[in-house]
Amino acid sequence: MSASVLYDAPGPKARRRNVIFFIVGALLIVALLAWIILTLAAPRISANGNETPGMFDASRWDIVSEPLLWEAFFQGVVNTLRMAAVAAFFALVIGIAFSFARTARSQWIRVPTAVLLEFFRGMPLLLMMLFIFLVFSTGSYWAGVAALAIYNGALIGEALRAGIASLPRGQKESGLAIGLTPVQTRVFIEFPQAFRQMLPIIIAQMVVLLKDTSLAYVVAYDELSRTIKNLQNFLGNNYLFTLFIIGLAIYLVINLTVSWIARFVARRSGPKLGSTTAAPPGAEGTTAISLPLRGGYGDDGSAV
Amino acid sequence: MDAIVESTPLYLEGFVETLKLLAISGVGAFVVGVLVAAMRISPIPTLRTFATVYTELLRNVPLLLVLFFCAFVLPLLGVGFDYFVLACIGLTAYTSPFVAEAVRSGFNGVPIGQAEAARSIGLNFGQTVSLVVLPQAVRMVIPPLINVFIALTKNTSVAGVFFVIELFGASNRAARDHSDAVILVLLYAALLYLVITVPLGLIAGAIEKKVAVLR
Numbered sequence: 255m256s257a258s259v260l261y262d263a264p265g266p267k268a269r270r271r272n273v274i275f276f277i278v279g280a281l282l283i284v285a286l287l288a289w290i291i292l293t294l295a296a297p298r299i300s301a302n303g304n305e306t307p308g309m310f311d312a313s314r315w316d317i318v319s320e321p322l323l324w325e326a327f328f329q330g331v332v333n334t335l336r337m338a339a340v341a342a343f344f345a346l347v348i349g350i351a352f353s354f355a356r357t358a359r360s361q362w363i364r365v366p367t368a369v370l371l372e373f374f375r376g377m378p379l380l381l382m383m384l385f386i387f388l389v390f391s392t393g394s395y396w397a398g399v400a401a402l403a404i405y406n407g408a409l410i411g412e413a414l415r416a417g418i419a420s421l422p423r424g425q426k427e428s429g430l431a432i433g434l435t436p437v438q439t440r441v442f443i444e445f446p447q448a449f450r451q452m453l454p455i456i457i458a459q460m461v462v463l464l465k466d467t468s469l470a471y472v473v474a475y476d477e478l479s480r481t482i483k484n485l486q487n488f489l490g491n492n493y494l495f496t497l498f499i500i501g502l503a504i505y506l507v508i509n510l511t512v513s514w515i516a517r518f519v520a521r522r523s524g525p526k527l528g529s530t531t532a533a534p535p536g537a538e539g540t541t542a543i544s545l546p547l548r549g550g551y552g553d554d555g556s557a558v
Numbered sequence: 559m560d561a562i563v564e565s566t567p568l569y570l571e572g573f574v575e576t577l578k579l580l581a582i583s584g585v586g587a588f589v590v591g592v593l594v595a596a597m598r599i600s601p602i603p604t605l606r607t608f609a610t611v612y613t614e615l616l617r618n619v620p621l622l623l624v625l626f627f628c629a630f631v632l633p634l635l636g637v638g639f640d641y642f643v644l645a646c647i648g649l650t651a652y653t654s655p656f657v658a659e660a661v662r663s664g665f666n667g668v669p670i671g672q673a674e675a676a677r678s679i680g681l682n683f684g685q686t687v688s689l690v691v692l693p694q695a696v697r698m699v700i701p702p703l704i705n706v707f708i709a710l711t712k713n714t715s716v717a718g719v720f721f722v723i724e725l726f727g728a729s730n731r732a733a734r735d736h737s738d739a740v741i742l743v744l745l746y747a748a749l750l751y752l753v754i755t756v757p758l759g760l761i762a763g764a765i766e767k768k769v770a771v772l773r
Contacts, residue, residue, distance in 0.1 A: 259673045260691075261601045261683040272602065279604025298636055309635075376708075376755040377748040378715035380726055385744045388733055468620035472719050479622050491634065498631050502623065509618035 294495075309495045317493055318500075323485065330481030331504060337398050337477060338464045344403035345410060345463060346456070352411025353448075357418050359436060374408035380469050387473040398470035398477075406463045413455045417448030454520035461513050468505075478504060561739035562746055565732035572728030573750050579645060579714040579724055580754070584707055586650035591657025598662055601683060613655040621716050624652045629720035645717035649710065656706045664699030665691060697769050704762035711754050725750055 264272055294309040307313050317323050355367040374382075379401055387397035421444055429439035449456075468479040476484065482501040486494045597609035616624070628648035629641060637644070668691050676690040718726030729747035733740050 259670055259677065260599065260686055261677075264601075275602045276604050279602060279608070283604065283608055294635070372756060372759075373748075373752065376712075376752040376759070378712040378726060378751060380715040380719070381729065381744065381748055381751065384726075384730065384733070385741075385748075388740045388744070465618075465620040468622040469716070471622055479620065479626060482626070486630075494634060495631060498627060502619065502627075505620060505623060506615070506618055510614070513618060 306492075314492060314496050317489060317496065326481055326485055327478075327500065327504065330476060330478040330501075331508070333475065333481075334464075334467050334477040334508075337395065337402070337467045337470060337475070341399045341402035341406070341467070342460050342463055344399065345406035345459075348403055348407025349410025349414060349456070350445075352407060353414035353418065353445075354440070356411060356415045357440070371408050371412055374404055375412065379405045379466055380472055383469060383473055394470060394473040394475035397473050398467065398475050402463055402466060406459055406466075409459055410456055413452045413459070414445075414448055417452040418444050420451070421447055454516075457516040457519055461509065461516050464512055465509060559742075561732070561736035561743050565728070565736065565743055565746070568728045568732060569725065569746065569750060572723060572725040572747075575642075575722065575724040575727075576711070576714050576751075576754075579642075579649060579717055579722070580707070580711055582646045583649035583653060583714075584710055586646065587653035587657050587706075587710065588703075590650060590654035592661055594654060594658040595661035595665070598658065599665060599687075609658070613658055616652060616655045617659075619652075621648075621652050621713055622719070624648045625716055625720050641717075641721040645714075645720060645722045649713060649717065652713070653706065653710050656709070657703065660702040660706055661695070661699050663702065664695040667698045668694045701762045701766040701769065704758055704765070708755050708758050708762070711751065711758070715751075 291310075295311075297305050297308045297311070352367065352371060355363050356371060358364050358367070382405055383397055383401035386392060386400050387394065390397070390400075392400065418440075425443055425447065426439055429443040430436065434442065467477055470477050471479045471483070474480065478501055482497050485497050489497070594609045594612060597605040598613070600606060625645060625648040628644040632639075632644060632647075639647075672690055672694065673686055676686040681689065714724055715726035718724050718728075718730060721727075723731070725747055729744055732743045732747075736743050
């Protein structure tokens with residue numbers, strides 16, 4: 255529901271009160287920020303009595319003008335994106351394969367796939383990465399790509415299955431009625447609709463995948479997070495804060511951009527949503543969620 | 559087989575540590591998340607903006623970086639907790655926006671007529687939310703919330719990278735000690751994670767089915 259239903263349009267009195275709240279709230283937040291910044295800027299005395307300069311001291315930021323630093327960060331970003339792009343492609347392929355196997359007519363395919371999906375979804379990505387790295391000795395890049403692809407593939411497969419399951423029965427029946435084989439019905443009638451319906455979830459999963467490339471840190475793949483750590487080892491603790499802030503800013507720019515694109519695409523494919531399935535009661539009142547509430551893993555962060 | 563028997567004590571310790579991380583940061587994330595969700599639907603614009611920025615910021619930073627901040631940068635700023643507490647702080651901060659989003663989407667799932675009806679009989683904002691919308695939203699919030707906690711279970715493994723000997727840390731160590739039986743040792747760890755995540759998933763599914771019938 256839109257928030258405005260919960261309270262009246264403010265009258266003169268409430269508007270005055272809101273202005274006061276606004277000012278008080280803004281002051282509080284500004285004070286909080288100021289406190290954080292001042293605390294960071296203050297020089298501190300370490301346990302052995304040495305004074306270290308504040309976090310915004312010039313001696314901590316002089317590396318910013320160093321081109322080698324930016325080269326290292328650029329390489330980190332390229333490595334992160336390279337892993338994410340390849341893993342996203344394979345995750346999609348694996349997800350589609352899983353969804354077909356999971357909805358197969360034969361029990362001998364369906365049940366083992368369900369168990370396998372449950373297994374892949376239930377264990378931490380980190381453990382899977384380590385497993386592939388140690389057992390198959392693939393090298394850090396392919397260990398990261400393989401683990402990301404399998405894990406996210408399992409999640410996408412489950413989402414697609416939910417999409418196929420949510421289609422009206424008539425779709426399949428009419429497909430069979432005009433003489434398509436069961437496989438043709440699945441491929442040409444059911445799957446395209448399920449895919450379109452689940453597109454927002456799949457794209458949200460891609461954003462998660464991009465974030466999760468940072469876990470390749472553990473197999474010593476030089477992506478963005480590892481770059482921060484490497485630079486810290488190289489330049490010393492004095493620059494850690496600076497390096498962290500730069501890395502954080504880069505992550506935020508990349509992820510916010512991708513999230514924004516994801517949201518844009520989700521909205522573009524939005525009006526088609528729900529045209530094949532009945533909207534749940536009350537859905538007409540929802541403004542903030544574009545994703546279906548049900549259907550396994552969604553935007554609710556389950557796949558983080 | 560020896561590897562499994564030998565690593566069992568270490569794994570049990572790690573398992574308990576994982577459960578502790580899950581419980582502490584789960585409760586913490588729930589409290590913070592509900593507060594943030596309440597701020598996001600409140601009539602005061604400053605709080606709304608603050609909550610939105612908080613959510614967007616933390617949702618777009620990888621968990622590894624959050625814990626990196628907690629483990630390496632916070633001590634530099636003079637925060638002298640041990641790694642377990644720091645990991646709890648990081649996991650709480652990272653998970654809370656996801657809790658907030660789950661709660662908010664539950665709110666959005668309540669038919670708008672409910673709030674309109676409550677408003678039209680003269681209830682104010684607090685009454686509308688607490689007496690009419692919230693009780694209905696809770697039912698719909700529980701399954702996605704459990705999914706958030708399943709994700710948190712898996713996410714606790716990242717704390718293992720930052721010197722907390724929980725299940726992932728333990729398995730990492732065991733894999734190093736028993737390099738001849740890496741497959742067994744790691745599958746053992748995966749199984750222990752599944753012991754937590756699968757039942758949670760089943761509960762979520764069961765509740766979801768029940769709610770679907772009720773609606």
